[in-house]
Amino acid sequence: MTDIPPTSRRRPTVQARGEDTRRRILETALDLFAAQGYEGASTRQIAEGAGVNLPAIQYYFGNKEGLYRAVIEDIAADTDRHMASLAPRVQGALVAPETPRKELAALLCEMLETFVVLVTSGTQVESRRLIFARAEIEETPGLDILHENGMRQIFNPCLGLFARLHGKSVTDQEMTFRTLALIGQVVIFCNNNKRPVLAGAGLDAESVRLMKLVVREHTEAICRAALAASAP
Amino acid sequence: MTDIPPTSRRRPTVQARGEDTRRRILETALDLFAAQGYEGASTRQIAEGAGVNLPAIQYYFGNKEGLYRAVIEDIAADTDRHMASLAPRVQGALVAPETPRKELAALLCEMLETFVVLVTSGTQVESRRLIFARAEIEETPGLDILHENGMRQIFNPCLGLFARLHGKSVTDQEMTFRTLALIGQVVIFCNNNKRPVLAGAGLDAESVRLMKLVVREHTEAICRAALAASAP
DNA sequence: GATATACTATGTCAATCGATAGATATTATC
DNA sequence: GATAATATCTATCGATTGACATAGTATATC
Structure with missing residues (x-):
């Protein structure tokens, strides 16, 4: 009944206008879903916000x-x-049998710093941060996609690196918890910045620099302790 | 028009029955608000779940x-x-002018471990964890109460201890971020454990022990680095 | 037995929701 | 210029929501 998206044939002008409308709806929807959740945001609101009906x-x-x-x-x-x-660099380090542990630690730090950047920059950061945060609690059809994505792109690589650093298996529950704790340092910056703690502390370049610094230093300290504990 | 709760006079048996009903509604509401959010949970659902009308x-x-x-x-x-x-112990350490830095670090660790316990034990843990997580993103009238409470009971004490440890001011934005990162390690355990990462890893005694261990070791490592960096 | 408390049963209300039907406007191709 | 695909409109449907009003019942105290 509802033949959905017309993405096949290219008709220059009309197609362009349609694509533009599509994007406008998408961006408005992101903002509203982020602010009010899946159930909370109504399609009427989204349509109105996007200037369509x-x-x-x-x-x-x-x-x-x-x-x-x-x-x-x-x-x-x-x-x-x-x-x-x-x-791919992380993947490479993990398949290689003799990657130096210092390099594993360096990659882990870089991974988490990159995560900080992901979470604090680009278009519609505020909304994307909130969607990330929601992904951890809401139960809507689409959010598992985001969650799976996060597992594949962030959690699993970090777990792999950190477990190798400890000389333990990735299936060890302790390593799951340790990795979660590491990542938690970044995820907390996804929270609503209208709240007192992060209020004022917007997402200007200086704040992002500080967040990266903090995450790097903490992670380095934790890696150093891990190296000392499981030294050969 | 609506004279709300009858909490004044004590009539033994009837009163007890009323209190029981009140609690039953409260517990059901906690579960449903946690699972579906403020807007998502309907009063009809709650009433039905509590066995009242x-x-x-x-x-x-x-x-x-x-x-x-x-x-x-x-x-x-x-x-x-x-x-x-x-x-009060934290408060005491903070007002005293010459608290040893090792003691500040120890208190900080204890604080975070206590936070882990708060987040992983007691009645209706699952629901309370979800409410905590929601407090960071939702915008409902009551949630600022919870947020303020968290600031007063968790964040501010941790910030005070950690700033003293670094020899920096609590108003320093760097210290806000550092404290958030520390707390983030715990907050991430508030997430929905129906999801793959925490699935299976319920909240049995062994898991909680592991979480505490991880948070303690990480925090100790971070404190050690802080001590080394700002050594007198 | 009068009275207050602690509910229950039923029904209604306006508001809002997602979804759809169906007409119309715009544009590209032949 | 006819035709068909694409894009957008108005209008309305049925369901659900929170809230409230009214009436009734069971129990316990005085």
């Missing part, structure tokens, strides 16, 4: 869930792009 | 918002109780 959402995305999934997939694609250069 | 909510809590606030205040009171023994 209600059935436009059905036309472009089928229904509310389709729109939500599109928003999430957009963010996931963004994450992939952001991690594209680092991921 | 709809007007009972109005009778005891005035309206939906009143019920929500009651849930939040309940949790806040729980936090106060949990932190009651540690708070």
